[in-house]
Amino acid sequence: MADSVGDSLDRALEGAFTRPVPRSAQAQMRYLVKQLKGTRAAAGLLGVSQRTVERYVTGRLKRPRQELRERLEREVKKRWQPQVRARARKKAAATDGLVVSTRARFGFTAAPGTTDDARIRDITQALPPAYADRLFTAREQGATERQLQQIAAEGLAQMYFRADDTRAPGLGVEFTDVEHIEIDL
Structure with a gap:
């Protein structure tokens, strides 16, 4: 099963925990x-x-069945150390940004009449704080996985493919078939 941007954002915030989850x-x-x-x-x-x-x-009772165990774990992690989670999110959105490491299919559209066929690429790229803020805000507001992928694609397009808008102006990037995505703070 492919990774999701939302789950990867959650894992990144869990990495900031100062105490282990029960x-x-x-x-x-x-x-x-x-x-x-x-x-x-x-x-x-x-x-x-x-x-x-x-x-x-x-x-x-000590050993819940798998479905209950997974639900219990997910709900506890969602609520664990909210101040630590908020502090990590604020720091990423204000100063640090995120590092996105992904293996996915990227396709491009540039000037009218020119295209580059999509292909699988491995990319690791730092995204500025503005994209971290957009991703976390969208996640909190219940954005779909496709919407989160679109924000990540915009960030990767700007920073990786257009080199922070110093080359390839107007290059559009399509981000699909995510095989793996890992986001770190």
Whole structure:
């Protein structure tokens, strides 16, 4: 399965965590119950009964089935260390930017009548803070994967293919068939 820009953004922010995410189902469930202020809210979010949540919190149940384990892990990571996550996002959007490493199909359109057929390329490129801000803002606002790919394509077009707009003016870049994408802060 191909990587997604959204998941890669989430992993980049998780890399800024200063403490490890709880590992056991009991610790994860306790954290989620505390964050959501009750077992009923946690149960609703996870799609299980309130009693099931209570059993995990007390330790009577220890090993959730795979689907619940994945949902629990995802929800805990989403809420883990919000200040650290916000600080890392702010730093990337204000001063540092992002580094995008990808293997994907890139195609080009330039002056009328000229094209370059799309081909798979491996690219690692630093993107300026403006693109980091656009990507994180779009992710928070629920942008689709295609919209996130479009923002990343614009950044790669400007910085990699047009060398920060010092060459190939007007070159349009198409970013498709993402095999791998890794974003680092």
